[in-house]
Amino acid sequence: MPSDPLIDQLKAALQASPTNLPLRLLLARKLMEATRKDEALALLVDLEPQALGTADATDAATLLLDGGEAGWAERVVEGCYDRGRSSARFLHVAARVRAELNDWNRAAQAWMMAREVDPALTDPALDEKLAAARPEPPQKPALRVVVGGKEGRRDVEPAPTGQTLTFADVGGYDELKKTVHRKIILPFQKPDLFQKYGKQAGGGILLYGPPGCGKTHLARATAGECGAVFMNVAIEDVLDMWQGESERKLHALFQLARDRAPAVLFIDEIEALGGRRSATIHQAAGILVSSFLSEMDGFGKSNQKVLIMGATNVPWAVDPAFRRPGRFDNVVFVPPPDRPAREAIISILLRNRPARDVDAAAVAARTSGFSGADLKHLIETAFDLVIEEAIESGGEPPLSIGHVTRVLPKIRPTTTEWLSTARNYALYSNEGGQYDDVLAFIKEHGR
Ligand SMILES: Nc1ncnc2c1ncn2[C@@H]1O[C@H](COP(=O)(O)OP(=O)(O)O)[C@@H](O)[C@H]1O
């Protein structure tokens, strides 16, 4: 094998900081360019699609696609697709991956959105492919991706769209799960029954609470519980769409949900639809709210097997029109996890990973105010330590409570600030008791 000084340097650098993802991706790219494909792919074996930022996911998916691993690239792309806020580059590679897998409709959709974000983007080869694709998508070829890794080779089945979660993946929040089950999942699964008793079908659920406390996670799990496709819409995409062809595209979004039904259409940062954040787009956004609501009302009339879920970190900025009957009439507070919930979340985060004697209850007791995302950050940071150790010692030590304790002082809870803002709204602007749950939480947890 020819030696390449740049590659050798990058390798040494990566040895020194093995968790540096951009560095890993750069090295993989260079190896690929040097036609050392197997080495490049081996670097990507342990990538966790869910843990990648959009930029890294874009690079990783491009590498995998160029390396002939389209199925694997798809896992990376779909793991990230749901997270909203997409860049043109990301959407472009998503379109290429889907086209490679003959998933024509969704390829075209991603490609359309990519050019929505960046109209200057071109890809004649992709255009040609899409143009040649028949309207009836051909049968997906059976895929089997073999990944060469450290521990030899293993088979990876390409995941469908993203990873399916269920309530078993949501730690704690038992009451919340019960509420969602009773008010959301049952009516969704048995609309006729509910209609018989004069209950209005349709309507949506609005989740609110501090960032990182599992709104998106819960919405995903709700989709999983319903056996529905999960569609995560970034508000930026809708606003972009608005500036483009407005209602037609908003309608297309709802239509897409209908086509893919049963589906959960999850709209994050729903407050942005109200346009209160900027006077200049206020008027346009006002129309956007009403077209959104009329789409929603339309869903209510003819049950479409589409569940609409919204989420916001700033409920006080949400247009009150959203809360009228038949719309987001279930407004649900997703609080910071209490101690038992933290314990459950930690156990979930440690599931199937090498850990020994990590007492989740003890960690939970010391992480008051931590969000689920904070806990995730804590555990990931602790694993970084373990990996460093593994490299130094050459062994494969498991995570221990000592690692967690060492990184704990570095991680700060992020829910406190949200709670104090929410407290003000709850005390001084609690029309119709809409923040009673927040007040109850603060009272119980003494903040
Ligand atoms: N109850 C929970 N159970 C398991 N994991 C959780 C829970 N809450 C949060 N998490 C973890 O924290 C991450 C961030 O949560 P997320 O749903 O994105 O928060 P939000 O949408 O409220 O900002 C999730 O990806 C998940 O890994």
Ligand SMILES: [Mg+2]
């Ligand atoms: Mg979220």
